[in-house]
Amino acid sequence: MKQFNIILVIVILLGAVVLSTMGSGTVRDLKSGFLSLVSPFLKTGDAVGRQIGSVGEDLKTLDRLEEENRTLTLENRQLKTTNQLLRDLEAENQKLRQALDYRERSVFQLLPARIIARDSSTWWKSVKINRGFEDGVESDMPVLTESGLVGKTTTVGKNESVVILVTDESCRVAAKVEGTTEKGIASGFRVSDAASLGDIQLAFLSKSANLQPGQKVYSAGVSGGVFPSGILVGEVKSFRVRPLDGQAVLAPAVELDTIEDVFVLVGAK
Numbered sequence: 001m002k003q004f005n006i007i008l009v010i011v012i013l014l015g016a017v018v019l020s021t022m023g024s025g026t027v028r029d030l031k032s033g034f035l036s037l038v039s040p041f042l043k044t045g046d047a048v049g050r051q052i053g054s055v056g057e058d059l060k061t062l063d064r065l066e067e068e069n070r071t072l073t074l075e076n077r078q079l080k081t082t083n084q085l086l087r088d089l090e091a092e093n094q095k096l097r098q099a100l101d102y103r104e105r106s107v108f109q110l111l112p113a114r115i116i117a118r119d120s121s122t123w124w125k126s127v128k129i130n131r132g133f134e135d136g137v138e139s140d141m142p143v144l145t146e147s148g149l150v151g152k153t154t155t156v157g158k159n160e161s162v163v164i165l166v167t168d169e170s171c172r173v174a175a176k177v178e179g180t181t182e183k184g185i186a187s188g189f190r191v192s193d194a195a196s197l198g199d200i201q202l203a204f205l206s207k208s209a210n211l212q213p214g215q216k217v218y219s220a221g222v223s224g225g226v227f228p229s230g231i232l233v234g235e236v237k238s239f240r241v242r243p244l245d246g247q248a249v250l251a252p253a254v255e256l257d258t259i260e261d262v263f264v265l266v267g268a269k
Contacts, residue, residue, distance in 0.1 A: 098146050099261065108228070110263035111135060113143075116160070125168040125188060125256075126151075131264060132159040140226050142265040148232035148253025149173065149219060150262050161264075165256055166233065167198055174220040175202055175233050177248075182209045183220055186233050186250065198252075200234050205246035211239040217250055228265070 099112075117128040131137045133156050143150040143163045151165040164171045167188040175186040184204040189197055202217060215236040221229025234250030241247075 099263075101146075107268065108265050109267045111137065111266045113161075113262050113264055115260055115262065125165040126154070127163050127165065129161050129163055129262065129264070130159065132157045132161050134158050136266045137161050137264055138266075142227050142231065143262050144231055144265065145254050145259060145262055147255075148234070149227070150254055150256065150259065152226055153264065163262075166254075167200060167252060167256060173227050173233055174222040174225055175217050176220045177202075177205075177209070177211060177236070178216040178218060180209070180211075180215075182206060182211070184245075184248075186217065198256075199237065200250040200252055202236075202248040202250055203245060205239075205248060207241045207246045209239065209246045209248070211236045211246075211248045213237055217248075 111131060113129040113131040115127045116130050119126045119128075129143070137153055137156050139153055139156050141153045143152060149166050151163045151168070151171050153161045154164050155162040165188070166173065166186070169188045169190055171187060173186040174183070176183045182205050184202045186200050186202045189199060189201055191197070205211070213236055217233045217236065219227040219229055219231040219233055221227065232253040234252045237249045237251050239246060239248045
């Protein structure tokens with residue numbers, strides 16, 4: 001590397017000596033020729049510089065676009081989440097308005113209650129509510145929502161009560177089929193009928209009942225019974241003829257797995 005530097009210095013000195021011996025015209029010619037020779041490269045270098053600068057600007061623009069895209073994506077997700085919360089609040093408000101309206105229109109005295117626990121056993125379908133005898137709750141009081149029948153109270157404590165659901169075998173409701181003269185007893189299925197757990201059976205119908213899916217079934221309100229007349233129990237899913245009677249399978253009127261708020265029917269207004 002040092003030898004190259006020495007040679008370069010010697011060449012430059014020799015060039016200077018040669019140029020000093022030349023006339024001014026010759027020097028100008030050499031300069032002109034040199035500039036003509038290197039000018040294409042100078043132009044090319046300038047163009048390359050501009051292209052490199054343009055690429056740099058493009059890269060900066062791409063980075064900005066990616067950052068803006070990330071920001072917009074985050075804002076979009078935030079808006080979607082907010083909209084979902086608003087929809088949930090609107091749905092909850094609608095449910096509460098319907099419940100309050102039902103309570104106002106009811107001829108009965110309805111005590112609002114909240115489900116605080118659920119029995120997970122397949123042998124016993126029940127829930128626990130946050131109302132007890134201090135609130136006027138007694139055993140064998142109907143429990144319902146604006147959608148229909150939930151069940152009835154059984155064990156009543158000071159501030160809590162157990163509610164047997166209409167899908168439990170031990171909860172029996174005298175019921176009638178809308179638009180017909182058919183009456184029967186609605187209750188939950190036995191645990192052995194695993195395929196039907198969660199549905200309601202309506203038994204002791206006439207064999208000729210021939211009920212159709214979608215027909216509504218209401219409490220019949222028999223004398224001395226627990227449930228007053230006109231509470232929606234469920235809708236017919238299917239009907240079959242048995243050796244001694246006709247039997248319908250009902251879908252409960254209330255989504256018992258998801259309800260949170262109920263009313264206890266504590267008396268007449």
